[in-house]
Amino acid sequence: MAKIRITKQFTFETAHALYGYDGKCKNIHGHSYKLDVTVIGEPISDLQNAKCGMVIDFGDLKKIVKTEVVDKMDHAIILNKDTPHIELAETLKASGHNVVLVNYQPTSENMVIDFADKIQNKLSKDLKLHSLKLRETETAFAEWFASDN
Template identity: 70%
Template sequence: MQQKIRITKIFNFETGHALYGYDGKCKNVHGHSYKLFVTVIGVPIHDTSHVKYGMVIDFSDLKKIVKEEIVDVFDHATVFNQNTPHIELAHELKQRGHHVILVNYQPTSENMVIDFAKKIQSRLPQDIVLYSLKLQETESSFAEWYAEDNTL
């Protein structure tokens, strides 16, 4: 019987955001040092002649996907909901050369991790499944996404 194995790679990036309509301090533009834990599951390659023998996925292949889809896009960017009343601020920042991302959701950790899951899943090899994501926003706060919770 082939055994399934989960592997995890951790990524770090800095991102600013503002939560429009929120009733607390996070309505103001601020930033976080995010930590993203990406866990995939699969069966290690058993073909002894395969260059990736013994691996579920090469960590460098997983790193390339997550870097291109998430880290390189969100690192040192400011994320706003595209429907924010602060859209003028977003445009002003862009005009001044700042990296601004407009998304179609409130940029909470919960919604960001959903967005990240879709992006990563679309790039994984067919035999590798995204098992979970954990997006740590502060030392004591994080959001988690699990495939098993999101199957139809």
């Protein structure tokens, strides 16, 4: 049977700061991110399976991406745990803010790598994560392709 790619788009609001950056992005600021998740696989051919004809139920893909990415990142502040921003993070956490500490500079490029690992680990073995596209703005995005990695 043919391999088919399906894509679902997700949106979330996240703030971040790039420690050591030489421009405005060194300051805490936010984005309305859009994440396109594309998986590849063969449609289920078993007529007895309620999901016959699907590569993956869009609802099942939604559960994975929401759990692994969206619910953690939406309305959070992402900061690199290995920078002086850690003091700011502790202050924000103490004030009740949702702070996500990561072990990388929270650029779109590094975020999409992180998301790819998290999503692929939750997909069934018969599916493969094909690509991710993370839009930081309407005109700027980072892409990850399994074929490149």
